[in-house]
Amino acid sequence: MNTANLQLEGLMLSxxxxxxxxxxKGVLAASEIxxxxxxxxxxxxxxxTELSEANAEAIRFPIRFLKEALRESNDALDYRSVAAKVGRARDVRQTR
Known part of the structure; x- marks a missing residue:
């Protein structure tokens, strides 16, 4: 795996x-995030609009990952689990 991917994985979890x-702590509500x-x-x-669909999805993935992680709201975030949910949601969107 590319080292940059691992760094991005750590960044998204952080x-x-x-x-x-x-x-x-009540600084921001989930709805605000x-x-x-x-x-x-x-x-x-x-x-x-200027990118291939694969590149566009690459840009959207971290944002969608963070949205899904926010919904998980548990002590130990599992990157694979959250990423898989994002991927399944993408598959559903593509079949519509």
Whole structure:
């Protein structure tokens, strides 16, 4: 596996943990975090018109990962489990 992928995996887990802590401490509500991630995904989607679908999905993946991790809200985030849920949701969107 590419080292950059592993670094991104660690970064996404770290950001997800920070989101959970902000939510737990009442600094941000889950809905506020979700709204911020939706804005990020919308901004990413505007750029994707110039990219292949695979590259566009690569840009959206971390945002969707963080959204799903926010829904998980448990002590130990499992990267594979969250990533698999994001992938399954993508498959559902593609069949529509």
């Amino acid at each position: 950001v997800a943990a920070l989101f959970e802590e902000l939510k737990r 979700e709204a911020a991630l939706a804005r990020a995904e919308n901004g990413a989607s505007e750029r994707t």
